[in-house]
Amino acid sequence: MTQKAWIPYVLVAPAVIFLGVLFILPLVQTLAMSVSDENGLSLANYTRMLGDLNFADALRNTFLLTLVAVPAQIVLALVMATMIAKIGRGRDLVLWVWVIPLAISDLAAGLAWLSILQSNGYLNSALHGLGLLDGPTPWLTQETPLALFVGIALAEIWRATAIVLVILVAGMQLIPKEYAEAAEVFGASPWQRFTRVTLPLLKPSIQSALILRTVLAFEVFAVVYALGGRNFPVLVGEAYVWQGENQNTGVAAAYAALIMLISMIATAVYIRVLRTPREQMA
Amino acid sequence: MTNLTRRSLLAAGAALAAAPTAAQAQAGDLAFLSTQLRPVEEATKMREIILRSAPVRTTYVTDEPQNLTTRMRAEAQAGRRTVSLVGALHGELQPLAAEYLDPLDDVAATLADRGIPQNLLTLGKFGTAQQRYIPWMQATYIMAAHRRALEFLPAGADINALSYEQLNAWAGAIRQRTNQRRLGFPAGPRGLMARFFQGYLYPSFTGGVVRSFRAPEAVGAWEAMKAMWANASPASTTYNFMQEPLAAGEVWIAFDHVARLLDALRGAPNDFVTFPAPAGPMGRGYMPVIAGLGIARGAPNRAGAVSVIEYLSRPATQLRLAAETGFFPVVRAELPADLPPAVRLAANAIAATQNARDARVSLLPVGLGDKGGEFNKVYMDTFQRIVLRNENIRTVLDAEANALRTVMNATGAPCWSPDAPSDGACPVA
Numbered sequence: 118m119t120q121k122a123w124i125p126y127v128l129v130a131p132a133v134i135f136l137g138v139l140f141i142l143p144l145v146q147t148l149a150m151s152v153s154d155e156n157g158l159s160l161a162n163y164t165r166m167l168g169d170l171n172f173a174d175a176l177r178n179t180f181l182l183t184l185v186a187v188p189a190q191i192v193l194a195l196v197m198a199t200m201i202a203k204i205g206r207g208r209d210l211v212l213w214v215w216v217i218p219l220a221i222s223d224l225a226a227g228l229a230w231l232s233i234l235q236s237n238g239y240l241n242s243a244l245h246g247l248g249l250l251d252g253p254t255p256w257l258t259q260e261t262p263l264a265l266f267v268g269i270a271l272a273e274i275w276r277a278t279a280i281v282l283v284i285l286v287a288g289m290q291l292i293p294k295e296y297a298e299a300a301e302v303f304g305a306s307p308w309q310r311f312t313r314v315t316l317p318l319l320k321p322s323i324q325s326a327l328i329l330r331t332v333l334a335f336e337v338f339a340v341v342y343a344l345g346g347r348n349f350p351v352l353v354g355e356a357y358v359w360q361g362e363n364q365n366t367g368v369a370a371a372y373a374a375l376i377m378l379i380s381m382i383a384t385a386v387y388i389r390v391l392r393t394p395r396e397q398m399a
Numbered sequence: 400m401t402n403l404t405r406r407s408l409l410a411a412g413a414a415l416a417a418a419p420t421a422a423q424a425q426a427g428d429l430a431f432l433s434t435q436l437r438p439v440e441e442a443t444k445m446r447e448i449i450l451r452s453a454p455v456r457t458t459y460v461t462d463e464p465q466n467l468t469t470r471m472r473a474e475a476q477a478g479r480r481t482v483s484l485v486g487a488l489h490g491e492l493q494p495l496a497a498e499y500l501d502p503l504d505d506v507a508a509t510l511a512d513r514g515i516p517q518n519l520l521t522l523g524k525f526g527t528a529q530q531r532y533i534p535w536m537q538a539t540y541i542m543a544a545h546r547r548a549l550e551f552l553p554a555g556a557d558i559n560a561l562s563y564e565q566l567n568a569w570a571g572a573i574r575q576r577t578n579q580r581r582l583g584f585p586a587g588p589r590g591l592m593a594r595f596f597q598g599y600l601y602p603s604f605t606g607g608v609v610r611s612f613r614a615p616e617a618v619g620a621w622e623a624m625k626a627m628w629a630n631a632s633p634a635s636t637t638y639n640f641m642q643e644p645l646a647a648g649e650v651w652i653a654f655d656h657v658a659r660l661l662d663a664l665r666g667a668p669n670d671f672v673t674f675p676a677p678a679g680p681m682g683r684g685y686m687p688v689i690a691g692l693g694i695a696r697g698a699p700n701r702a703g704a705v706s707v708i709e710y711l712s713r714p715a716t717q718l719r720l721a722a723e724t725g726f727f728p729v730v731r732a733e734l735p736a737d738l739p740p741a742v743r744l745a746a747n748a749i750a751a752t753q754n755a756r757d758a759r760v761s762l763l764p765v766g767l768g769d770k771g772g773e774f775n776k777v778y779m780d781t782f783q784r785i786v787l788r789n790e791n792i793r794t795v796l797d798a799e800a801n802a803l804r805t806v807m808n809a810t811g812a813p814c815w816s817p818d819a820p821s822d823g824a825c826p827v828a
Contacts, residue, residue, distance in 0.1 A: 170780050237649065255633055258633035259633065348637070362465070362588075362775070364770075
């Protein structure tokens with residue numbers, strides 16, 4: 118059997134080479150770009166980034182959006198996944214409808230919410246029809262930062278809950294029904310069954326969903342761009358502006374390196390905090 | 400139908416896919432890369448109407464401005480060039496001039512009798528001795544207003560000779576009497592607000608752009624801007640093209656590039672009036688926008704590119720372009736009497752701007768290389784801090800003047816009109 122030990126490595130090699138060339142190489146190049154300027158190695162790009170007018174806002178906005186949206190999405194997805202597990206007929210239809218936001222692009226989702234939230238959009242038309250508003254009321258301007266934040270958070274939650282839902286539904290299907298039935302026999306209430314049986318067995322799925330969702334949340338861009346424009350700076354948006362408008366690739370690379378660092382730290386935290394010893398897996 | 404096996408369908412599909420690549424390989428073809436006339440309708444007009452009668456078969460390719468430098472640099476580094484002719488704005492050609500554009504002094508000599516103004520040709524040299532682009536078309540920034548705003552115009556104000564105070568009073572009257580803010584600025588992420596500050600606000604109040612960045616008159620300029628912003632639609636920070644809010648009735652008075660107002664004018668030409676931007680204490684500053692044609696260094700078809708440049712510089716072609724887009728001729732050409740009404744509106748405002756007694760030309764930045772974006776950022780950051788964040792004007796001007804000095808010293812760019820000439824980098828007083 119040992120002569121065949123190299124077979125797995127050979128089979129994995131194409132994917133590794135593909136990843137290496139199209140992912141690792143540009144990553145290394147970006148990092149190199151961020152620590153160099155015309156005269157060689159220097160931290161000028163990072164200094165420029167940290168001292169920029171919008172840096173503090175971008176950092177704060179990105180973290181705030183992640184801190185608000187991700188827990189809301191986890192809770193929402195858990196509720197939705199539990200409901201899906203209980204539905205008999207029509208389960209596939211419900212799941213399909215709930216997963217539709219996954220199929221549309223970020224920017225399309227942002228534009229859909231823009232048509233709802235802008236000053237002559239559907240929300241204002243509805244509120245005006247109900248008599249709650251006098252006329253077009255702006256929600257997305259820099260004079261209404263709270264409404265802008267809530268609007269963006271809502272759009273993000275609507276758009277990205279589907280991915281968490283899909284992971285949790287798959288995780289729930291792996292939990293054998295016997296555990297829940299045994300708990301019911303022993304007199305556990307539905308809430309106790311959920312918190313003592315389902316949730317712990319779902320921990321690996323929650324860990325995957327959290328890592329994926331948090332990393333993507335730190336990279337939020339298209340929805341914010343569509344709804345907020347310049348009014349709500351976020352990290353990737355600033356990288357885009359530095360690359361596209363200011364034509365300074367070095368500072369854009371510095372932003373990219375910062376986002377990567379934040380994502381890596383968050384992933385490490387999740388892996389540590391939510392680790393599941395082998396014995397506890399279903 | 401039964402004869403169509405999967406194999407034959409696959410073969411037919413492969414042949415179809417191969418056909419365009421075979422067609423592209425014909426000699427005499429020219430690839431024309433342009434950052435202007437990008438929207439589908441305008442690009443279609445370029446392909447179907449303008450370039451159809453060109454002397455060389457031209458493939459018209461459009462791309463976003465920020466990709467132009469990347470693409471030219473990539474082609475040069477790879478040594479495999481596809482693009483021969485480049486059409487872009489002055490500021491977009493600037494980073495390419497030194498390394499990626501061919502000198503065009505021979506072409507400029509053959510076009511000497513077309514009547515291209517000397518100051519435009521000089522712009523095309525980017526401060527060097529060699530011609531790097533031939534001016535292609537020009538535009539400028541004007542203001543447009545819906546007719547229903549005219550009743551709020553202050554008494555005694557001539558709409559073709561407004562001052563910034565009068566514009567502010569006008570917008571203020573609308574705000575007081577309708578409780579809505581109907582003045583609009585293109586301060587969105589893709590809007591051209593930086594050009595408003597460089598070409599209009601600063602020259603009108605301070606008589607300069609760089610030298611007078613933190614002059615006492617600049618404080619007056621920003622105070623006027625703050626006053627106007629109080630009467631401006633708060634959604635202005637999302638407006639990229641003013642034609643959309645103007646046509647939707649969200650904004651009644653707008654400032655923008657003439658090409659970005661045309662759709663609204665075309666949709667309802669009888670509902671709008673156009674007029675020059677206002678004047679300040681130092682005159683009526685305005686910025687002409689020049690698009691130019693350059694030939695890529697090492698172009699696969701230089702001769703073809705030269706003949707297309709000659710074709711695009713004919714008065715008839717340029718007049719055709721003016722009728723279809725918002726860009727006007729640079730060569731000597733009489734505008735015909737049967738122009739579409741929207742273009743006629745734009746042409747009137749442009750003529751009124753250029754012929755105003757107190758007109759003060761503010762040229763596009765010259766010599767900034769690839770720091771053009773950071774130059775704009777200084778003005779936009781100043782706007783954000785003073786107008787949006789309400790910081791102290793003097794403090795912000797002093798702080799941003801340092802950033803401006805850094806950009807000017809890094810590029811070594813000498814002063815350009817309306818600033819007095821300098822030797823060496825343009826100083827920030």
